[in-house]
Amino acid sequence: MICLKYTNMAxxxxxxxxxxxxxxxKPETVTTAMALCMNDVCNGNMKIWRTxxxxxxxxxMALLEHQRVSLKVMNDPFIQCLVKWFKTMDILAALSGVHGECIHNPGNGPLNSLSDHTTWHVDEISGYSLELIPILAEVSNLASQIRLRVAGETGNDYAPSLEMMIQAEELESKLLQLLDRPVCDETLSRGGSIALELQSTHLSFVHSALLHLHRRVQLHPKDHIKVxxxxxxxxxxxxxxxxxxxxxxxxxxxxxSGGCETEESEERNTILARMGNMQKxxxxxxxxxxxxxxxxxxxxSQLPWDIYLxxxxxxxxxF
Incomplete structure (x- = not known):
């Protein structure tokens, strides 16, 4: 009841x-809207949250236009944070659901006009290099196209087109090039475990993107060596x-993603234990x-989990 009270006030x-x-x-208004949007996710209101x-x-976009017209600094850290936060929600929504497309084009949309000189570093807000976002969007779009075809199939004889396979190989190459992205010097200077954990988070996302590509685009079975x-x-x-x-x-x-694609009991137990910690x-x-x-x-089921769901x-x- 207390949470509902403050939600209604917000x-x-x-x-x-x-x-x-x-x-x-004002940036504070955008922040409030984003927080309420995430609250929809936590409450399970998936259809409402997309709206x-x-x-x-x-x-x-209204905030960014106001900044441009008023000649304020466009690379303000707070505004950059809001843009990254939105991009993170948008791409994971595309990867998670059946729609497969971002609301905002992460490749050449207007949000990308903001200067960000650290895209090749692992970002502390998203947990991965922002270079990964447009690649994830391409993988998601391909997977969505295939999902539409597979969803109508009763057999297992569907095979992606040669053009799709070429695209998939190109995306695989791009993803592999992102494995060595470092954390920034500022993060390293803090000491402790944050740098290692942030680097590990980035790697988990890159490998998950590869898994998404291998299972949902190339349609490899769960026991395939790449999977x-x-x-x-x-x-x-x-x-x-x-x-x-x-x-x-x-x-x-x-x-x-990893949990859905493994049939090894030891791996499943490890994943359940970690998700239990997250659930707390x-x-x-x-x-x-x-x-x-x-x-x-x-x-x-041997179906990719997105098709199964x-x-x-x-x-x-x-997220």
């Missing part, structure tokens, strides 16, 4: 701000993140992901 405050031209273009995400984009290698690499990266580290908040997509954070999307993962295992009418957002 919604009322956002409505008031959007009715005031001066407040509507709200589009609203967040409009508010964010098995991807899973081992994901788990290897995640093993370097402390079980109760705050970094666990970022890794729901990698750990869920109290976010509803973690709880639902663990429940869906168990259901997928019990089904014994689509056939059941289920939907997750894995």
């Amino acid at each position: 919604i009322a405050g956002l409505r008031e701000a959007l009715c005031d031209p001066k407040k509507a273009t 709200h995400l589009r609203g967040v984009l409009r508010i964010l 098995r290698t991807d899973i081992k690499n994901i788990l290897g990266a995640l093993s370097l993140i402390e079980p109760h580290s705050p970094m666990n908040i970022l890794i729901l997509w990698p750990i869920f 954070l109290g976010m509803g999307n973690f709880t639902r992901a663990r429940e869906v993962l168990r259901k997928y295992w019990v089904s014994g 689509a056939r059941l009418g289920l939907e997750l957002v894995l």
